[in-house]
Structure formats: structure tokens, C-alpha cells
Amino acid sequence: AQSVTQLGSHVSVSEGALVLLRCNYSSSVPPYLFWYVQYPNQGLQLLLKYTSAATLVKGINGFEAEFKKSETSFHLTKPSAHMSDAAEYFCAVSEGYGNNRLAFGKGNQVVVIP
């Protein structure tokens, strides 16, 4: 079964600094990978997704992620943090091809320090 590991439940970053959120996955087949963001009292919003095309994926709000098969990783980055980036971020994996249920990591709560 597929699974995702996100380490470090809380991540603090200074405004203007690099945001780096790590995601490692486990899947028995080539995976589909997603990053979602959740603001307080809201549902999940898709940031970006990897579906076996380009390994470097660009998403909304200046975020991007790189799929590295050899490292089974899909880390999320943003060059310069903004106060509005404060939210919870979830990495998720799907095996696709009829098995589209998402398996989520535990999430990273990002705090942006002015």
C-alpha cells in the first residue's frame, strides 16, 4: 500500500527565506504525487501535482516540487516565504489507474516569522 512520510510537524521560516517541506513516499507502482495546502477552517487546496511528466513541477503561489525516484522524494520549495504562506501543507500519493484514493502524510504546519 502507498504511504507518505512528512517529518517535522511544525516548520518555522522567516519572511523572505526559503521554504522547504520534505516528503518521502512509498508505492509499489509509479506514483502520482500531490501537495495540498489547508488554511484554518477550510478544505484542502491543490498546490501542485506530479503525474509522470516533467520531474520539476510548478504550482500556484510560487511553489514548486521535484520528483526524485532514486530518493523516493517529492519535496516542496518556495524561494521566498510570504506571510500568507502560513498554513498546513500535506503531501499525498495515489497509485492511479483505478486506485485513486489519496494517502496523506501527517502534514507540516508552517509558521512565517516577520
Next chain:
Amino acid sequence: DTGVSQNPRHKITKRGQNVTFRCDPISEHNRLYWYRQTLGQGPEFLTYFQNEAQLEKSRLLSDRFSAERPKGSFSTLEIQRTEQGDSAMYLCASSLNRGGTDTQYFGPGTRLTVL
């Protein structure tokens, strides 16, 4: 284009009562998913529908839980004889699946508190 909507947004109930939640997906989306999210955790898959057919149920979905999507549009999730452990955020997502993988769009969730 309206997004996924869920009602109610909040529900407080006493242990042993039954509750029902509703999800209205994005129109024309043929798949509908239910997830449960507890505090400090990521969402966990419960079940999903393709049109009106329920294709998969998680082992998390005990006999007290039932979901329907009678006409392939909106869906309901019912919990019978609620327990305190059922307290969580229940999330609904929908997608348009044309084969391969699909992108799921989430609603705002229904927060259930069982006293």
C-alpha cells in the same frame, strides 16, 4: 464554476445519536470521495463513488457508517450511534475521471463534535 460544498459546516451531537452529512460535488464530476481528518493528522480515505456506484470502502468505515450517492450527484454520509471517537473533520472531494489518475477538489469539510 462553484466548488464542492458540504453541509452542515459544524455539527455537535450527543453520543449515541445519528448524524448525516451532505456533499455536493462540482457538477459533471463523476467521482466523489469521503475522507476523515482528526486533529494533527492528514486526511484518511473512507470511501469513494463513481457515479452512483460505491467502488471502495476503507476498513476505517465501520458498520455504523454508511454512504450513498443515489443519483450520481450529491452524496450523504451517515454515522449511526455516534461515539466520541467519531469526532473529526469529514471532508468530501470530487473529481472528473477519464481513466488514469484524477485531481481531487475538496470541500470545506463538516466538523463533527460528539459529546
